[in-house]
Amino acid sequence: MTDFFDVVLSQRAARSFTPEDVDDATVARILTAATHAPTAENSQPFVFIVVRDPDIRSTIGAITARVWEGGARDLEIGRLSPAFLRDVDQGAMGGVAKAPVLIVVAGDTRLTFAETLDSSLFPAVQNLLLAAHALGLGSTLTTLPVLSGNDLSEALDLPPEIRPVAVVPIGHLPKPLAPPRRLPISEKAHLNRYGVPFTTTT
Ligand SMILES: Cc1cc2nc3c(=O)[nH]c(=O)nc-3n(C[C@H](O)[C@H](O)[C@H](O)COP(=O)(O)O)c2cc1C
Numbered sequence: 001m002t003d004f005f006d007v008v009l010s011q012r013a014a015r016s017f018t019p020e021d022v023d024d025a026t027v028a029r030i031l032t033a034a035t036h037a038p039t040a041e042n043s044q045p046f047v048f049i050v051v052r053d054p055d056i057r058s059t060i061g062a063i064t065a066r067v068w069e070g071g072a073r074d075l076e077i078g079r080l081s082p083a084f085l086r087d088v089d090q091g092a093m094g095g096v097a098k099a100p101v102l103i104v105v106a107g108d109t110r111l112t113f114a115e116t117l118d119s120s121l122f123p124a125v126q127n128l129l130l131a132a133h134a135l136g137l138g139s140t141l142t143t144l145p146v147l148s149g150n151d152l153s154e155a156l157d158l159p160p161e162i163r164p165v166a167v168v169p170i171g172h173l174p175k176p177l178a179p180p181r182r183l184p185i186s187e188k189a190h191l192n193r194y195g196v197p198f199t200t201t202t
Contacts, residue, residue, distance in 0.1 A: 012180040014138025015091030017171030033131035037123035045111035049104040061097025068092035099169030
C-alpha cells in the first residue's frame, strides 16, 4: 500500500498533461475516494461530471481562458512569482483542458444547507487530488471555469439546483513535478492561544 504521508506530502498542482488516456476503472477508483470524504449530515451533496468529450473539454478550456484573459491574469500579475504565473497561464490557456478527463465537481443545493454546501464538497475534491496522485496521475483544483456566470452550467446542461464549484483535470504527467513548497508548521500552528507557536522537540 502506498504510504499516506508520501502521497500527501508530495501532491501538488499539475497543469500539463500528455494525451495518454485514463481508463474508466481508474476514474471510478478516484471518484470512490472522493465519495468517501466527510459531508455535513452525511448528506453527500457532491455531483461529479466526468468530461471526456473533446468538444466539451475544449468549451471548458475556452471558458477558463476567457476568465483568465478577462481580468484574472491581471489580478495575479505581481502576486505570483514569474515562474508560477507562467505555469498558471499555460494551464489556463489550454494546458488544463488538454487533460483527457476533466471532473467537474458540483453540489446539489437540495441536499444540505447553503451554509455547509461548499464545506461538504471540498473534502471530496481533496480526496480526488490525493487519489489521483496515489495512482501516479496529475491533477489540480481549478476554480477559474466556475467564475464565468452560467457558462459552465450551460456547457454541461446542469439544472439550476446543481451548482459547479471546481474543475479537476486528471491525466498523465509529461515529467514528475518538483516537491511542493510549504511553510513550516511553526509559522502556521499555535499552542493553546494565538501567538504562541506550536513546536515539537520530537
Ligand atoms: C480554492 C482554490 C482555487 C484554485 N484555482 C486554481 C485555478 O483556477 N487554476 C489553477 O491553475 N490552479 C488553481 N488552484 C491551485 C493552486 O494554485 C495550488 O493549489 C497552489 O498554488 C499550491 O500549488 P502546488 O500544489 O503546486 O504546491 C486553486 C487552488 C485552490 C485551493
